[in-house]
Amino acid sequence: MLIHSAGQLLTISGSSQRGHALGDLGIIENGAVLIEDDLIVAVGPSDEMCAIYAGEETLDASGRVVMPGLVDPHTHAVWAGDRAAEFEMRIQGKTYLEIMLAGGGIASTVRKTRSASLDDLLAETRPRLRRMFAHGTTTAEVKSGYGLEIETEIKMLEAILALDAEGPIELAPTFLGAHAIPPEYKVHPHGYTDLICNEMLPAIKEWAVSRRQWAGDRSQSPTTNNQLTDLPFTDVFCETGAFSLEQSRQILETARDLGFPLKIHADEFDNLGGAALAAELGAVSADHLVVTSEEDITALGASSTVAVSLPCTPFGLAEGSYTPAKDFLDANCLLAIATDINPGTAWCESMQFTITLACRYLRLTPAQAIVAATLNAAAAIGRADRIGSLDPGKQADLLILDVPDYRHLGYRIGGNLVQTVIKKGIVYTLYPLPSNS
Ligand code: NIG
Ligand code: FE
Numbered sequence: 001m002l003i004h005s006a007g008q009l010l011t012i013s014g015s016s017q018r019g020h021a022l023g024d025l026g027i028i029e030n031g032a033v034l035i036e037d038d039l040i041v042a043v044g045p046s047d048e049m050c051a052i053y054a055g056e057e058t059l060d061a062s063g064r065v066v067m068p069g070l071v072d073p074h075t076h077a078v079w080a081g082d083r084a085a086e087f088e089m090r091i092q093g094k095t096y097l098e099i100m101l102a103g104g105g106i107a108s109t110v111r112k113t114r115s116a117s118l119d120d121l122l123a124e125t126r127p128r129l130r131r132m133f134a135h136g137t138t139t140a141e142v143k144s145g146y147g148l149e150i151e152t153e154i155k156m157l158e159a160i161l162a163l164d165a166e167g168p169i170e171l172a173p174t175f176l177g178a179h180a181i182p183p184e185y186k187v188h189p190h191g192y193t194d195l196i197c198n199e200m201l202p203a204i205k206e207w208a209v210s211r212r213q214w215a216g217d218r219s220q221s222p223t224t225n226n227q228l229t230d231l232p233f234t235d236v237f238c239e240t241g242a243f244s245l246e247q248s249r250q251i252l253e254t255a256r257d258l259g260f261p262l263k264i265h266a267d268e269f270d271n272l273g274g275a276a277l278a279a280e281l282g283a284v285s286a287d288h289l290v291v292t293s294e295e296d297i298t299a300l301g302a303s304s305t306v307a308v309s310l311p312c313t314p315f316g317l318a319e320g321s322y323t324p325a326k327d328f329l330d331a332n333c334l335l336a337i338a339t340d341i342n343p344g345t346a347w348c349e350s351m352q353f354t355i356t357l358a359c360r361y362l363r364l365t366p367a368q369a370i371v372a373a374t375l376n377a378a379a380a381i382g383r384a385d386r387i388g389s390l391d392p393g394k395q396a397d398l399l400i401l402d403v404p405d406y407r408h409l410g411y412r413i414g415g416n417l418v419q420t421v422i423k424k425g426i427v428y429t430l431y432p433l434p435s436n437s
Contacts, residue, residue: 001034001035001036001056001057001058001059001425001427002032002033002034002035002049002050002053002056002057002058002059003032003033003034003035003058003059003061003066003398003400003422004032004046004049004050004058004059004060004061005030005032005046005060005061005062005063006028006030006031006032006033006046006061006063006064006065006066006400007029007030007061007063007064007065007404007405008025008027008028008029008031008065008066008404008405008406009027009028009029009031009032009033009043009066009067009390010025010026010027010065010066010067010068010370010390010406011025011026011027011028011031011043011389011390011391012024012025012026012067012068012370012371012374012375012388012389012390013026013389013390013391014375014389014391015375015379015384015385016306016334016375016376016379016384017334017371017375017376018332018333018334019301019329019330019331019332019333020329020330020332022329022335022364022368022371022372022376023364023365023367023368023370023371024367024371025367025370025371025406026389027406028043028044028045029045030045030046030047031043031044031045031046031066032044032045032046032049032050033049033066033390033398034049034053034056035396035398035422035425036425037396037425038395038396038424038425038426039392039393039394039395039396039425040390040391040392040393040394040395040396041392042392043390043391043392059420059427061400062433063404064400064401064402064403064404064419065400065401065403065404065405065406065408066398066399066400066401067370067374067390067398067399067401067406068374068375068387068388068389068390068397068398068399069136069137069138069139069374069387069397069398069399069421069422069423070135070136070137070138070351070352070373070374070377070399071137071138071139071140071351071373071374071377071378071380071381071383071387071388072132072137072139072140072141072338072339072341072351072354072377073140073141073285073306073308073336073338073377073378073380073381074141074143074285074287074308074310074338074339074340074380075140075141075142075143075338075339075340075341075342076142076143076145076146076176076340076341076342076343077125077128077129077132077140077142077341078113078121078125078142078143078144078146078156078159078160078163079109079112079113079121079124079125079146079342079343080109080112080113080115080116080120080121080124080146081108081109081112081113081343082343082347083104083105083108083109083343083344086099086104086105086108086344089104090317090318091318096269096317096344096345097240097241097269100180100241101241103183105180105344106145106146106179106180106344107180107182107183109146109343109344110146110147110148110152110180110182110183112146113146113147113152113156114146114147114149114152118155118158118159118162121155121156121159122159122162122163125159125163126163126166128341128349129163129169129171131349131350132169132339132341132349132350132351133168133169133421133423133428134416134418134421134430135349135350135351135352135353135416135418136351136352136399136401136416136417136418136421137169137349137350137351138168138169138170138387138397138399138421138423139169139170139171139172139378139381139383139387139397140169140170140171140172141171141172141173141174141233141338141380141381142160142163142171142172142173142174143173143174143175143176143179143235144156144157144160144173144174144175144176144177144179145176145177145178145179145180145235145237146179147177148177148179148180148181148182148192149182150199150200150203150204153175153177153200153204154203154204154207157173157175157204157207157208157232160173161173161211167423168421168423168424168426168428169423170423170424172232172233172381172382172383173232173233174232174233174234174235174263175200175201175204175232175233175234175235175260176234176235176236176237177196177200177201177204178193178196178234178235178236178237178242178243178247178248178251179235179237179242180237180242181242181243189247190247193243193247193250193251196251196254197250197251197254201234201251201254201255201258201260202258204232204234205231205258205259205260208231208232230261230382231258231259231260231261232260233260233261233262233263233284233381234251234252234255234260234261234262234263235262235263235264235265236248236251236252236264236265236274237265238264238265238266238272238273238274238277239265239266239268239269239270239272239274240269240270240272242265244272245272245273245274245277248264248272248274248277249277252264252277252278252281252283253281256281256282261283261284261382262278262281262282262283262284263278263283263284263285263286263287264277264278264283264285264286264287265287265288266278266286266287266288266289266292266296267288267289267290267291267292267296268288268290268291268313269290269291270291271291271292271293271296273293273296274286275289275292275296275297275299275300275305275307276295276296276299276300278300278303278305279296279299279300279302279303279305280299282303282304282305283305284305284306284380284381284382285305285306285307285308285336285380285381286300286305286306286307286308287308287309287310287338287340288308288309288310288313288323288340289307289308289309289323289328290314290321290322290323291321292323292324294327297327297328297331297333298331300328300331300333301328301331301332301333302332304334305334306334306335306336306376306379306380307323307328307333307334307335307336308336308337308338308377308380309322309323309325309328309335309336309337309338309358309362309372310323310337310338310339310340310346311323311337311354311357311358311361311362312339312340312341312345312346312348312353312354312357313340313345313346314361315346315357315361316345316346316347316348317345317346322361322362323362325358325362325363325364326363334376334379334380335368335372335376336372336373336376336377336379336380337351337354337355337358337362337364337369337372337373337377338351338354338377338380339351339353339354350416351373352409352415352416352417352418353413353414354373355369355370355373355409355410356409356410356411356412356413356414358372358373358410359410359411364410365410366406366407366409366410366411367406367407369409369410370406370409370410374388374389375388375389376388395424396422396423396424396425397422397423397424398421398422399418399420399421399422400418400419400420400422401417401418401419402417402418402419402433403417416430418430419431419433
């Protein structure tokens with residue numbers, strides 16, 4: 001299929017854009033892209049492409065923006081229940097950490113998620129994923145972390161794999177057993193760190209290996225989204241009231257030694273040194289990064305760890321501090337953005353809205369925010385070799401936006417500019433375009 005007459009075709013080619021090189025959209029005006037099955041085969045100017053590929057089925061973008069699918073590299077999309085009452089308490093003056101220390105916050109979602117069946121979890125999560133997809137997210141990372149015990153953590157990971165297999169949105173799983181200290185370990189939190197290292201991580205690895213074999217058996221079916229070709233990421237919430245730097249190191253080093261790729265939640269409220277730890281251990285990403293020290297920013301800039309900013313979180317908490325993105329770009333960091341969708345701090349299903357916030361509070365240009373939400377976001381989940389840009393050979397994950405200029409992303413607030421999502425070459429039309437005749 002040849003998609004032609006894109007007013008602006010954003011190719012964003014390459015594997016990542018570092019520091020102030022961020023924001024190269026590789027625009028082809030009046031561009032076209034040829035898709036074969038689930039892959040991109042060629043991109044170029046429409047007149048040339050239409051002449052070369054004259055026999056192909058066509059899709060007329062009629063002057064609209066065509067771009068890679070959005071990638072959301074940090075989500076907690078699987079959970080049960082909601083925390084609307086807590087939101088109201090926060091608006092009335094309680095802080096996130098106060099609510100958490102009083103047994104609310106993550107612990108309340110843990111109670112609901114533990115008692116939900118796998119089917120309940122799937123049913124609650126499906127509509128969220130559907131809305132994320134309708135807003136242009138074609139791939140998302142999803143974390144466990146509302147179980148804080150092996151059985152429920154595996155139930156969450158099973159939910160992620162099942163929803164990935166259902167599609168059309170593709171999901172990359174992360175084990176976040178170190179999301180909070182569970183209530184039963186409040187009096188001896190080190191015991192929970194030991195449990196994660198000595199029992200949970202080995203059990204998750206064993207589970208993942210068994211799922212990989214299962215995936216291998218089913219790899220004959222080309223329509224099934226991929227399952228576990230690698231171990232899931234292991235992530236830690238390195239924060240006052242959650243896991244100390246020392247506990248985070250113990251967990252991440254154990255995970256690394258078992259072969260897990262690593263992620264970290266660092267510097268959301270307090271600077272404990274988690275970002276530098278991520279850089280030192282070769283983590284794939286370090287996320288949040290609101291109060292990161294200059295030294296830690298420098299360490300990230302000298303590493304291959306992607307800095308993932310989550311502007312919906314301070315926005316959702318009605319707080320005033322955001323990632324100082326310019327400092328990260330000055331230090332030559334790889335910068336990505338994500339929604340952080342979760343029931344506590346940021347129930348945001350839209351990477352478009354995240355781009356809108358990133359432009360205002362991180363002071364990214366629309367072009368920078370778009371690359372941070374596509375190519376660099378793909379790098380933040382280790383998938384930039386197959387998604388995040390319109391390079392021939394990459395997966396055919398594309399959006400047609402019902403706007404004439406890419407800067408409408410960022411400029412416009414809270415709507416949905418997506419008209420068509422193409423996932424692995426399959427066209428999902430949200431609404432038909434008026435015919436030209
Ligand atoms: O990324 N920071 C830790 N985890 C989430 C919040 C999860 C929750 O409150 O349920 C976050 O903001
Ligand atoms: Fe998070």
